[in-house]
Amino acid sequence: MTGGKARLLRSGGPLLGLLATWLLFAATAGGTFTSWANHELMLLQTAVVGIAAIGATWIIVGGGIDLSVGSSVAVGTMVGAIALREGASWPLAAAATITACTLVGFAIGALVTGALGRLVLAAMAAALAAQVVSLVTSADTPATGACLAAAAVAATATWLATARLRWSLPLSPFIVTLGLWGALRGLAKGLGGNQPVYFSGNDDIRWLMMPGSTFLPPGVWALLGCAVVGALLLRRTVFGRHVQALGSNRNAARLSGIDVPRTELGSYLVGGACAGVAAVLQLAYLSMGDPTTAQGLELKAIAAAVIGGASLAGGEGAIAGTLVGAFVMTIVDNGCTKLGLDNWVQEVATGAIIVGAVALDRARAGARRA
Amino acid sequence: MRLAPILGLLLLATACGDSPATPETPGAPAKPRVAVIPKGTTHVFWQAVAEGARTAAAPAGVDVVWKGPLQENDRAQQIQLVQQFVGEGIAGLALAPLDHTALMPAVAAARAKGIPVVIFDSALNGVPGEDFASYVATDNTRGGEMAGAHLGSLLGGKGKVVMLRYQVGSASTEQRETGFLTACKQAGLEVVVHNRYAGATVGEAKTQALNLADTLRDAQGVFCSNESATAGMLQALEQLGLAGKVRFVGFDSSPPLVAALRGGTIDALVVQDPRRMGELSVQLLADLLAKKPVPPVVDTGAVIATKANADEPAIARLLR
Numbered sequence: 001m002t003g004g005k006a007r008l009l010r011s012g013g014p015l016l017g018l019l020a021t022w023l024l025f026a027a028t029a030g031g032t033f034t035s036w037a038n039h040e041l042m043l044l045q046t047a048v049v050g051i052a053a054i055g056a057t058w059i060i061v062g063g064g065i066d067l068s069v070g071s072s073v074a075v076g077t078m079v080g081a082i083a084l085r086e087g088a089s090w091p092l093a094a095a096a097t098i099t100a101c102t103l104v105g106f107a108i109g110a111l112v113t114g115a116l117g118r119l120v121l122a123a124m125a126a127a128l129a130a131q132v133v134s135l136v137t138s139a140d141t142p143a144t145g146a147c148l149a150a151a152a153v154a155a156t157a158t159w160l161a162t163a164r165l166r167w168s169l170p171l172s173p174f175i176v177t178l179g180l181w182g183a184l185r186g187l188a189k190g191l192g193g194n195q196p197v198y199f200s201g202n203d204d205i206r207w208l209m210m211p212g213s214t215f216l217p218p219g220v221w222a223l224l225g226c227a228v229v230g231a232l233l234l235r236r237t238v239f240g241r242h243v244q245a246l247g248s249n250r251n252a253a254r255l256s257g258i259d260v261p262r263t264e265l266g267s268y269l270v271g272g273a274c275a276g277v278a279a280v281l282q283l284a285y286l287s288m289g290d291p292t293t294a295q296g297l298e299l300k301a302i303a304a305a306v307i308g309g310a311s312l313a314g315g316e317g318a319i320a321g322t323l324v325g326a327f328v329m330t331i332v333d334n335g336c337t338k339l340g341l342d343n344w345v346q347e348v349a350t351g352a353i354i355v356g357a358v359a360l361d362r363a364r365a366g367a368r369r370a
Numbered sequence: 371m372r373l374a375p376i377l378g379l380l381l382l383a384t385a386c387g388d389s390p391a392t393p394e395t396p397g398a399p400a401k402p403r404v405a406v407i408p409k410g411t412t413h414v415f416w417q418a419v420a421e422g423a424r425t426a427a428a429p430a431g432v433d434v435v436w437k438g439p440l441q442e443n444d445r446a447q448q449i450q451l452v453q454q455f456v457g458e459g460i461a462g463l464a465l466a467p468l469d470h471t472a473l474m475p476a477v478a479a480a481r482a483k484g485i486p487v488v489i490f491d492s493a494l495n496g497v498p499g500e501d502f503a504s505y506v507a508t509d510n511t512r513g514g515e516m517a518g519a520h521l522g523s524l525l526g527g528k529g530k531v532v533m534l535r536y537q538v539g540s541a542s543t544e545q546r547e548t549g550f551l552t553a554c555k556q557a558g559l560e561v562v563v564h565n566r567y568a569g570a571t572v573g574e575a576k577t578q579a580l581n582l583a584d585t586l587r588d589a590q591g592v593f594c595s596n597e598s599a600t601a602g603m604l605q606a607l608e609q610l611g612l613a614g615k616v617r618f619v620g621f622d623s624s625p626p627l628v629a630a631l632r633g634g635t636i637d638a639l640v641v642q643d644p645r646r647m648g649e650l651s652v653q654l655l656a657d658l659l660a661k662k663p664v665p666p667v668v669d670t671g672a673v674i675a676t677k678a679n680a681d682e683p684a685i686a687r688l689l690r
Contacts, residue, residue, distance in 0.1 A: 032458040041457050045450050189538075194567065196539040198471050200495075206475060211453075285446060286472045291538070292443050292570075337454055343411050343440050 013361040014308045014324040021328050021353065025335030033338050040211055040220075042330050047209070047219040048073075048278045048285065050326040052297055053304035054230045055105075055274025057322045060305050061234065062267035063247035063314030064112065064173040068104070069275050070297035071184035074290065076101045076279025078191040081289025083133055084199035092133070093205060097283060098276030099129050104184065105272015108177060109265035114170035118265070173268075181298070188291035197289035208284035219281045223323075226277055231319035233270070243267045248315025304329060307357045328353065402461035404655045405435045406648065407451055409466045409492065410442025410570075413597050414624040415644050418690065419491070422648025423464070430656035432461070443537060443570045445472045452476040456483060462655035466491040470541040477502055486658035490651045491644075492542040499666030503658050506650050506668045507542065508642040513672040514546035514595070517619045517640045518553025520674050521591045524617045524637055527557055529590035533564045534579060534603055536596045543595040546621060546640075550593055562589060568599035575602020576609075583610055590617060597622035600639070604630055623675070628689045632677060639675045641688040646670050 026034050052069050059066045080097035084090065103126050110118035191197075209219045234240040242263045245253040254260050282293060306312065307328055308321025332353055336346035406423045408416040420436050427434040435455075439447040445468045453476055455463060463480055467473040470493050477494060480487050481502070489498070490506040498505040521531065531554060536543035547564070554561050563585050568575035575598055579586070586592065586607070594600040600620030604627065607613040613635040620627060621640045630636040647670050654664045675685050 035458075037457050038454075041453055045453075048446070192538075194538055194565070196469070196471075200471065210475075282446065285449065286469075287475055288445075288469065288472045288539075290445055290469070290472070293446060295441065295444070333450075334454060337437055337451065338458065340435050340437070343438065347440060 013364050014321045014328070014357065017307065017353075017357045017360060018324045018328050018331070021331050021335075025331060025338065029335055029338040033335060038334070038338075040216060042327070042334050043220045043223075044209060044211055044217055045334070046326050046330045047217075047223045048282050048294075049297060049300050049304060049329070050223045050323055051226050051274050051278040051281065053301040053308075053322045053326050054226050054319055055271035055278075056298075056301040057305045057308070057310055057317045057319055058230065058234065058243065058267050058274070059173075059271045060302070060310045060312060061247045061315065061317040062243040062264060063250065064264065064267060065177065065302070065312070066108065066268070066271050067174065067177040067298050068108065068180035068184055069271070069278075069301055070294040071181050071188065072101050072104045072272070072275045073279040073282055073294040073297055074188035074292070075104065075184050075191065076276055077283040077286065077293055078188045078197060078289040078291055080205075080280060080283045081197035081199055082191065084202050084205065085197055086134075087202060088133065090205035090207075093283075094280045096129065096133050097280045098273060100126070101276030101279050102269060102272040103129070104180070105268045105270070105275065106265070108173070108180060108272070109268030111171055111176045112173045112268065113261035113264050114168035115261060115265070116169065177298075185291070192289060192291055194291075196291065199288070203287050205280075205284045206287050209281055219284065222277060222281060226274060227319050227323050230270070230274070234319060239263070239266060244315060246314075300326075300329060303354050307354060307361075309361055325357075328357065401431055401433045402659055403433045403435055404462035404464065404652065404659075405437065405451075405455040405460045406464045406651060407448065407455075407466065408436075408438040409448075409468050411436075411438040413442070413622075414690065415597055415622050415642075418644035419466075419648035419651075422645035422650075423652045424648075425645075426649040426652040426656075430653050432652065432656050432659070434652060435460070439468070441570065443468065445469045449473060449476045452480065456480045456485060459483075460485060462486045462488070462659055464488045464490055464651035464655055465494075467494045467541075468492075469539050470495045474501075486655060488651045488654050488658075490647050492540065493545075494541075497666075504654050504664045504666055504668060506647055506654065506670060508647075508672045509669045510542045510545035510672075511549040513621065513640045513642065514549025514551075515553040516549075516672065516674055517546070517593055517621065517638070518550040518559075519557060520638050521593060521617060521619045522553065522557025522559055524619075525557075525559060525591050527559070529559055530562045530588060531559045531591040531593065532582060532585055532589045533561055533593045534575065534582075534595070534599050535564070535567045536594075536599050537567055537570060543621075546595040550595070559591065568594065568596075568602055570598065572598045572601045572605070575599045576605045577602075579603045579606030580609065582606075586610060586612055586616065592616055592618045593620075595621050597624050597627065600627055600636075604636060608635065623689050625690070628680075631675065631689070632680060634677060637676065639689075640672050641675050641685070642672045643670045643688055 056066060076097040079100040080093045083093040083096045103122050107119055107122045110122060209217055211217050242258045245258060246260060246263050304325035305317060305322045307325030310317030332350050408419055410416055423434050437451055448468050456479055463485055474495055477487050487502040488504045488506060489502050533550060535547055566578055568578050579602055594603045618636050619638045620636055623639050623641050627639060631639055650668055657664050675689055679685050680689060
């Protein structure tokens with residue numbers, strides 16, 4: 001059997017689940033559920049969690065986990081909103097948002113691989129990026145100069161220390177991102193001085209998530225674009241294959257000559273970039289920077305990946321499956337609202353579907369092996 | 371394991387016996403459906419709004435769909451709900467916006483489709499009567515002022531006061547907090563803490579309040595601007611042994627808060643009329659559907675409840 005066929009079979013399970021959920025709500029909720037307008041809406045509502053889940057899939061396939069993506073998205077919306085408030089154009093604000101989240105991904109990767117020098121590098125890059133944005137928008141960020149100097153000193157010191165003592169301190173990704181889950185949420189609140197950030201009058205960015213402006217809003221195209229790029233990178237490039245190898249057997253990967261820290265760092269970078277794109281869309285959707293937004297997004301992203309056939313043990317997972325998983329959760333949300341079910345029923349149903357979908361998939365996989 | 375089939379049969383038998391035939395009246399003309407979207411569904415306050423909305427549904431001749439976000443601070447999910455109801459062509463929409471700006475585009479989209487929107491409880495940026503049909507709410511600034519004035523009279527016009535805010539970006543509670551601060555200034559009270567946020571749940575509020583332990587020991591008065599913050603603060607004061615020693619004014623009511631009011635650990639509660647808010651929202655929507663004119667702003671009122679007046683019928687109705 002070729003790899004392509006095997007993959008098709010693997011994403012067949014989640015696809016069946018998607019079909020079953022869809023049919024269930026189509027039968028019970030009727031025309032208001034099956035209309036095209038509702039599907040456009042559901043696609044739109046999947047964009048943020050879907051893109052975050054693509055990043056999560058990369059990290060999970062590489063044998064890691066990211067519990068901080070919700071907080072990272074909140075930081076992203078705050079950075080973008082501040083840029084917009086200071087008069088930046090929306091592409092610049094989007095670039096700042098993606099940069100911020102990618103740097104967060106880099107920092108996670110640096111902490112997980114124990115490359116502390118790289119962490120300081122990330123801090124310097126962040127200060128530099130803030131400086132650039134403030135120059136372009138001519139906003140006041142008096143602290144960045146000081147930050148930059150401090151970061152440079154710290155970088156030199158750390159580099160000296162690590163080079164002399166060969167000191168590296170790898171940490172479990174669960175613990176790193178558990179810490180950042182709280183720390184980044186705090187940073188998001190701090191960025192806005194405990195307030196949400198509004199940018200009334202400079203809200204062109206809303207176009208990204210506005211239904212009706214183009215055939216499917218740009219946010220949906222962003223989701224599909226990220227999925228295609230993410231899948232091709234994961235399957236067709238050396239880097240992608242290294243990430244898979246790393247997730248399935250770390251020691252074997254090291255022994256076959258893969259640069260494990262660099263590959264691992266790369267997987268968190270991809271995750272961070274995805275979080276950045278998700279944050280841009282969340283910013284467009286909310287038309288504000290919200291430090292409390294996207295709570296629980298990390299678990300939804302992981303759930304989507306897992307419904308889609310990813311294994312939390314690493315090495316296994318497909319972007320197509322993850323997309324299917326994200327759609328299943330949107331359909332449950334949407335359908336339960338259409339049926340007028342109470343929130344508690346919806347939450348119980350979502351939980352049951354996550355466990356049920358994975359159990360079904362494992363049962364199928366077992367049957368195939370037997 | 372041998373018990374399983376027996377249990378199953380028993381369950382089946384009892385389940386069949388229990389389920390009554392659903393009293394659907396076939397052939398009745400479909401009533402227009404209106405959606406009422408609160409900020410959340412777990413607070414007692416929203417349950418009273420739901421009760422009011424459902425009571426008003428039958429006389430107004432509409433069906434009410436009640437649906438809130440799963441978490442009471444998830445703006446994105448509230449936007450999703452509005453979009454979804456607008457998408458399925460709901461007849462009317464009553465909304466308590468979680469954010470005065472973030473919900474604007476979604477409401478504008480509803481207006482563009484000709485769906486009447488009543489905003490209740492919490493403000494939305496825009497002009498009532500133009501950007502949305504009507505605004506039904508407590509005059510929150512006034513409510514905060516009443517709390518400040520009452521605390522001022524309890525403390526005899528001097529003393530240190532702690533105010534625990536509810537949450538960033540929530541317009542109704544911010545107005546209460548502003549009103550409270552104004553009244554404190556007038557009453558001559560010194561507000562020592564006013565920049566701490568309780569967060570969305572009682573648990574978070576309690577944690578925040580416990581973090582303020584030293585300040586609370588030093589203070590003579592406390593004010594919280596909503597139900598969950600008041601409940602969290604109450605628990606924290608009890609844990610610190612300060613309950614009943616420090617003068618405590620809260621906002622909104624729930625069974626534990628009313629019990630504390632009667633027990634003397636809370637001195638006063640500013641209570642709104644959420645039931646009336648729900649009733650009025652649905653009535654106004656029905657009027658709008660019937661093309662009747664509606665007032666752009668409706669104040670549903672707030673009163674100070676104390677141990678002394680808790681049994682007066684007009685107050686007791688609001689204490690629950």
